[in-house]
Amino acid sequence: MSPTATANAPGAAREVTPPRPAGSIGRAAARKRKTMSARLTSAAGKLVALAIVVVAWHVFVTGPGKASGIPTPLQLIETGADLVVTGQYWDAVGNTLLTALIGFGLSVLIGVPLGLVNGTYRKVEQSTSFVVDFGRTIPGVAILPLVLLLFGGTRTMAVVLVMFSAVWPILVQSTYAAQQLSLQMKQVARAFRLSPTSRIRDIYLPSSLPFLMTGLRIAATISLLITISAEFLGGADGIGQRLYQALTVDDTQRMFVYVFTAGVLGICLNRLLVLAQSRVLWWHPSERVNKP
Amino acid sequence: MVAPVRKGEQAVTVVRRLAWELWLPALLIALWAIFSATSTDPYFPPLSEILDKFADVWFFEGIRTEIWPSLQRLFVGFALACVAGVGLGLALGVMTRVDNAVRPIVEFLRATPGVAILPVMILLLGLGDSMKVAIIALVATWPILLNTIDGVRSVEPVLHQVTASYRITLADRIRFVILPAASPQIFAGARTALAISIVAMVVAEMVGTPGGIGYYILDAQRGFKITSMWAGIIALGILGYLLNKLFALVERRVLAWHAGMTAHNRGGK
Numbered sequence: 001m002s003p004t005a006t007a008n009a010p011g012a013a014r015e016v017t018p019p020r021p022a023g024s025i026g027r028a029a030a031r032k033r034k035t036m037s038a039r040l041t042s043a044a045g046k047l048v049a050l051a052i053v054v055v056a057w058h059v060f061v062t063g064p065g066k067a068s069g070i071p072t073p074l075q076l077i078e079t080g081a082d083l084v085v086t087g088q089y090w091d092a093v094g095n096t097l098l099t100a101l102i103g104f105g106l107s108v109l110i111g112v113p114l115g116l117v118n119g120t121y122r123k124v125e126q127s128t129s130f131v132v133d134f135g136r137t138i139p140g141v142a143i144l145p146l147v148l149l150l151f152g153g154t155r156t157m158a159v160v161l162v163m164f165s166a167v168w169p170i171l172v173q174s175t176y177a178a179q180q181l182s183l184q185m186k187q188v189a190r191a192f193r194l195s196p197t198s199r200i201r202d203i204y205l206p207s208s209l210p211f212l213m214t215g216l217r218i219a220a221t222i223s224l225l226i227t228i229s230a231e232f233l234g235g236a237d238g239i240g241q242r243l244y245q246a247l248t249v250d251d252t253q254r255m256f257v258y259v260f261t262a263g264v265l266g267i268c269l270n271r272l273l274v275l276a277q278s279r280v281l282w283w284h285p286s287e288r289v290n291k292p
Numbered sequence: 293m294v295a296p297v298r299k300g301e302q303a304v305t306v307v308r309r310l311a312w313e314l315w316l317p318a319l320l321i322a323l324w325a326i327f328s329a330t331s332t333d334p335y336f337p338p339l340s341e342i343l344d345k346f347a348d349v350w351f352f353e354g355i356r357t358e359i360w361p362s363l364q365r366l367f368v369g370f371a372l373a374c375v376a377g378v379g380l381g382l383a384l385g386v387m388t389r390v391d392n393a394v395r396p397i398v399e400f401l402r403a404t405p406g407v408a409i410l411p412v413m414i415l416l417l418g419l420g421d422s423m424k425v426a427i428i429a430l431v432a433t434w435p436i437l438l439n440t441i442d443g444v445r446s447v448e449p450v451l452h453q454v455t456a457s458y459r460i461t462l463a464d465r466i467r468f469v470i471l472p473a474a475s476p477q478i479f480a481g482a483r484t485a486l487a488i489s490i491v492a493m494v495v496a497e498m499v500g501t502p503g504g505i506g507y508y509i510l511d512a513q514r515g516f517k518i519t520s521m522w523a524g525i526i527a528l529g530i531l532g533y534l535l536n537k538l539f540a541l542v543e544r545r546v547l548a549w550h551a552g553m554t555a556h557n558r559g560g561k
Contacts, residue, residue, distance in 0.1 A: 042392050042393075045389060045392055046392070046393050046395070046396055048393060049393040049394045049397060050397065053397055065416075068415050068416055070412075070416075123312065126309065126313055127312055127313070127316045128316060129313055130316070130317050134317070134529065134533050137487070137529075137533045137535075137536040138528070138529040139487075139491045139493075139494050139528060139532050141491055141494045141495055141506075142509065142525050142528040142532075143525060144509075144510070145509050145512070145513030145525070146513075146521065146525065148513060149335050149513060149518075149521075150335060224405055225405040225406065225407065225491075228405045228407045228408055229405075229407045229491070229495055232495075233495065233499065233510075240407060240408075246411070247411040247414060252415060255411050255415075256412075258408070259408050259409065259411065262408035263401075263403060263404035263408065265405075266403030266405055267399060267400055267403040267404075269403070270399070270403050
């Protein structure tokens, strides 16, 4: 297994909470109270940190950063409230999400089968290793001018760019996934004469899913990033294009609303992926280690 | 002891492996050359023309005027991100409470796609070099920061107890216990950071003031200098590949002890 795979393995880059101290069953109630108060303290800490950031932001904007025209937190909320009731705001959000989703979906359709074949046959992997290595290290935005020439500022342009960037992590992780299957497991399957369905369900999927999920997570994040880049630089409709518009007409209020929208989309995507992973991989050690 | 015969065999296996690895790229390039040779499509000029242009543009004037400035920005930004990410990561990793309090903010900033922050940077710093370096540093900081925190947390509790009972100072603890233990994770974060900082570099150059390889490619496209654009894209691809290889080399050097340890734990030599 390569170092990248180890680093990207599920749970490797996730937050690690220290295991709760073990206590006897009789102390369960006391422990529960304690975790309650611990939770309150933790929430209070988060609120304080947030408050400090908001105040610092306000002070910066009304003081030294006044010339930049950055909105204060309050102004941002006001502009945001005005904007989220408009259809054009949701058009932008919807367009960005749709573009990212199409690009991501196509990357999965292409990357997973190719990666699995790649990982199953050693000679195929050797033959493609240089091409894959080269492809995945090319910064995806490099071909932006080319796809702009070919497709103009359209969704197709953005989707092609997303595919060009997102297909590689999926392909690479699928390759690892296919290589995870140990010879012993294959022999066990043959000795027990497992049916093909059972083989897939009980042997192939469990060993490969953690790697596939990692690939999907990386690719989903890249898809959103590249979609917004393509919109920003290429002019396909979406959040990125609205950001560019706001920048060119110097409408900082609106610009900040879209910056925050992008952030919220990013964090929603993240949560969704973590949730999906814990649903699909609930049995995997990386998912169980921190759960009570 | 390695017998000379074994050496010869090794050489044969190396050659055979290289042959297996190189036939497909060679075939692809040959196909490209053959199919584009008679191409009249303005967007896909013959490969020979692109390569002529490539040699013409990049050797050696272009390397100095376009690629070198790009690399400088990238290195400065990436270095800043490493310092900030590891420094803050160590601090937050040690101070659990503070980490817990700022975690939602860090997660939010990390999840925000880097390009969305670009207009804010332009607003604050203009279109020049400081904006480009700042955006590279900003997007590259988060993966390093979060992985450093994870790495610090993953230090064996027993090691903490040992250092505590020997009353080892915090500075020594960081230098000899925490940093080595966290370094594999830090490098994993830095690898991700490098990839996205190259993307950030290209995007920032495309919107920023003239200069740099990103600007070069987009400018060539806008001026319909298609062979120049292709030469730029190829150069950028090679650049990304080489930077990654360089990073892997540094990682292997710095983490040589770790690879040895993992192999040992798995029952190897």
